[in-house]
Amino acid sequence: MxxxxxxxxxxxxxxxxxxxxxxxxxxxxxxxxxxxxxxxxxxxxxxxxxxxxxxxxxxxxxxxxxxSADDVIPGAMKDNLTENNEGWNLAQKNGWTGTILPEYGAYTPTEDKLCLFDDIEGKSVLEIACGDGRSLLYLAGKGAKELYGLDISEKQIEAAKDNLKSNKVKATLFLSPMEVNPGIPFHHFDCVYSIYGIGWAQDLYKVFGLISKYLKPNGRFIFSWDNPILPCIKEKDGEYLITESYVKEQERQWIKFGESFTTRNWKISSYINALICSGFEIERVIEESDDYSDSAPVTGKYYSEHKATIINHTVIIKARKK
The missing domain is CATH 1.10.260.40 (lambda repressor-like DNA-binding domains)
Structure with missing residues (x-):
């Protein structure tokens, strides 16, 4: 022993x-x-x-x-995480930084309108998939007193350190997949959040379980991600068709800057059930479109102004740890 x-x-x-x-x-x-x-x-x-x-x-x-993560992550999941790590390293090199507060997603109301972080002054926060740290900087500007961040990409963490240092903001950053606790304290944070990052989770229950442990009782968890119907819709000859299964929660492989990425298209019910099983009470679910024109033309783009007139591109959830 x-x-x-x-x-x-x-x-x-x-x-x-x-x-x-x-x-x-x-x-x-x-x-x-x-x-x-x-x-x-x-x-x-x-x-x-x-x-x-x-x-x-x-x-x-x-x-x-x-x-290490190798000991707790199954082989197939580990392959996806390795692929995403390499993809995000190259993405950062090419200037792709993801979505940054006060934005929550394309054609979606911003934090300025939603005020989900309206009581953040003096609070401790942790960002999951923190990217280059600019959302942490945003909350520092709103008065958050203690900043933590986690990201899978070495290059993103390096960029975050540079951005925070140049703005004279202190933060504790961890390089790790979100499925593993790299040393983040439990029962410590008033708020954990992820702006267009949580959909990279390969195991929702593992990730939400960890997030619940990171939070103090009554702490808040806020995240945004693609409406899972969005990847199932394609434009053809000026009409939108459902071309992929929503219910099967299929893996999505896609290419950016010549690198492959893999996500799983979790259903909204999967997010909600994983939250409930992890001890959360849901406070708000936001499915709204914003900043679009009803006269916008139909296009084949994944995010499009016209598509936003008929379906919200982003789902935002705010939950409280019971």
């Missing part, structure tokens, strides 16, 4: 001192030291609490440390 060594390695990965850990578990520093030196073992009732704190299984506590 090497539970002591496992606890020590997990503690170091999380950058937590023995004193901080002792306060979390309501034991003495000497007790933590004895655990880590295998002089004694945690009481059996403590094992689930320790596993939950480090977000590992009880088996992992007894048999070894999860060293």
């Amino acid at each position: 090497n539970i002591g060594l496992t606890i020590k390695k997990l503690r170091n990965q999380k950058n937590v001192s023995q004193k901080e850990l002792s306060e979390k578990f309501n034991v003495s520093c000497q007790t933590i030291s004895k655990w880590e030196n295998d002089n004694t073992y945690p009481d059996i009732s403590m094992i689930p609490i320790i596993a939950d704190y480090f977000h590992v299984t009880i088996d992992t506590l007894f048999h070894g440390v999860i060293e």
Whole structure:
């Protein structure tokens, strides 16, 4: 049994001192030291609490440390994440940064109209798929006091560090897929959000489960993503046709800058059910179009002004951790 060594390695990965850990578990520093030196073992009732704190299984506590995402992500999912990592690295190099607050998506009401972050002053926030950090900068300008960000792309994280530094804004950034906790503290944040990033999730239940753990009780989770009907619609001869299945939640492979990307077209009900299973209460669902003209011409573009007259391009959800 090497539970002591496992606890020590997990503690170091999380950058937590023995004193901080002792306060979390309501034991003495000497007790933590004895655990880590295998002089004694945690009481059996403590094992689930320790596993939950480090977000590992009880088996992992007894048999070894999860060293990387490779140990917790299935092969097929790992292939998709590797592909998306490479794609976003190239995308950043070519200037594609994604959607940035106050925008939520194409032809969609902005934060200036929706005011979903209206009480963010003095709050701690975490952005999932933070890109080049400009949405973090936006919330810093609104008074958010503590900023964290996570992204799968090395190049995006580098750009975020540069943007934040040049604006003299401090933030803690993590390079990781959202399906893995790279050391983000649990029960810490007032708000977790993702602006056109959550749809990159390969496992909604794993991601939403982690986000729930990151949040304090009553903390808010806000995200936007494509209306999942949108990829199913194609324009032909001036008409819109449903050409793909909505119900099958198919993987979508697409090319940008010569690189492949893979997402899964989750149904709206899948987002809602994953939120409910992760302990969230839904406060708002926004399906609106904005900034379009009823006289706009029909085009074959994925996002189009005319298409926005008949279907909202973006779904925005705000939920509260119960």
